[in-house]
Amino acid sequence: MDDLPPIGLGTYNNTDSEHCTDVVATALEMGYRHVDTAQEYNNEVPVGNGISQADVDRKDVFLATKVWDDKLSYEDVLSSTEESLDKLDVDKLDLLYVHWPRNTYEAADTLPAFDKLYDNGTIDHVGVSNFTPEQLNEARKTLDAPIFAHQVEMHPLLQQEELQKYAREHDHWLVAYSPVARGKVTEVDTIQDIAEKHDATPYQVSLAWLKAKENVVAIPKTATKEHLQDNIEARKIDLDDDDIEAIDGIEREERIVDPDNAPWNQ
Numbered sequence: 393m394d395d396l397p398p399i400g401l402g403t404y405n406n407t408d409s410e411h412c413t414d415v416v417a418t419a420l421e422m423g424y425r426h427v428d429t430a431q432e433y434n435n436e437v438p439v440g441n442g443i444s445q446a447d448v449d450r451k452d453v454f455l456a457t458k459v460w461d462d463k464l465s466y467e468d469v470l471s472s473t474e475e476s477l478d479k480l481d482v483d484k485l486d487l488l489y490v491h492w493p494r495n496t497y498e499a500a501d502t503l504p505a506f507d508k509l510y511d512n513g514t515i516d517h518v519g520v521s522n523f524t525p526e527q528l529n530e531a532r533k534t535l536d537a538p539i540f541a542h543q544v545e546m547h548p549l550l551q552q553e554e555l556q557k558y559a560r561e562h563d564h565w566l567v568a569y570s571p572v573a574r575g576k577v578t579e580v581d582t583i584q585d586i587a588e589k590h591d592a593t594p595y596q597v598s599l600a601w602l603k604a605k606e607n608v609v610a611i612p613k614t615a616t617k618e619h620l621q622d623n624i625e626a627r628k629i630d631l632d633d634d635d636i637e638a639i640d641g642i643e644r645e646e647r648i649v650d651p652d653n654a655p656w657n658q
Contacts (some may be wrong), residue, residue: 394517396454396541396565398603399627400426401620404569409438411615420453421619427544428567430458430491431476440480451511455482456541458491458521465496469505473514482512489519489543493527494653503534510537519543519567524655525558532562543567546608548598548639549646550576559607570648571610572598582642586635592626595607595619599626601639 396574401419409414412435414438416427420443429439436457443453457480463472488509490502507517517540521571523647532539542559546552546568559566577583587597595612602610603626612623631639 394540396426396567396609397426397573398426398609399599399624400454400567400609400611401430401571402611403427403429403435404433405438405614406438406613406615408433408565409441412416412438413442413445415615415620417446417487418617418640419624420446420448422617422620423624424620425452426454426456426609428569430460430489431463432458432491433462436479437478440482443645444481447494450482454486455480456487456489456519457485458489458519458543460481461492461495461497464490464498466501466505469498469502470508473509477514484513485515487517487519488515489521489541490523490531492522493520493655495641499527499530500532503531507536517541522654525554527560527655528558532574539564541565541567543611545570545649546602546610546648547571547573548580548583548642549644550648551640551642554591556605556608566605566606566608567604568602568608568610571602571612573646574648576646580644581641582638584639586631589635590629590631591623592629593622596622596626597631597639598627598634599623600631601636603627603629603653604631604636 401424457476506518518537519541521543572595577598583594587594602608
């Protein structure tokens, strides 16, 4: 399995074109090498502009986007991916995800389009997002290409033990979105105590906890240079076994992204 940088840049909700471009370019020049976007984010153009403006070779940037749930028929996957390439101004994608397995998603129709894109070199890797274990099993049986990554909400308040185990067993990455639970990790005494111990922020501790997990990477989103720096500095924090055990033992559980039509609610 190819490597992924342990902390990437999420771009959800960053729809101000000029600001989004600046954040992406700044992040790359700061040392980020993994940028995550999606068709539904409506920011593929400024994300692409940020990659172009940064003083970093395109080949050194791992770029991922996602096909939205109304574009998951075979032909729509192919045509919408071409649109994403145009908007991002790139020749190919490092990773393409099924954003949600709902609406127009049908494994037998959707996933062969991802295989075609993989086979013809348009994408280097196939990913899925927000899948249940049962849907992962179906996808693995349907795809010829290997699943490279499964993107899900994951943080100390939603630890995804079952999906962690699945990722290890089937050798794919678990890519954690909302890795600081939209700030709610600051409310947890255990995380606050560990942050004080390491002279770090609760956000950094949450990212360091994810970094310590096998087959897991995080993609925090941020809108400021200060937070970009704080997030990437979390790479330098090494939690000890007691820290990890304490966070693993947090009893509070809260899912942040939980639409009624999410697969786990069906």
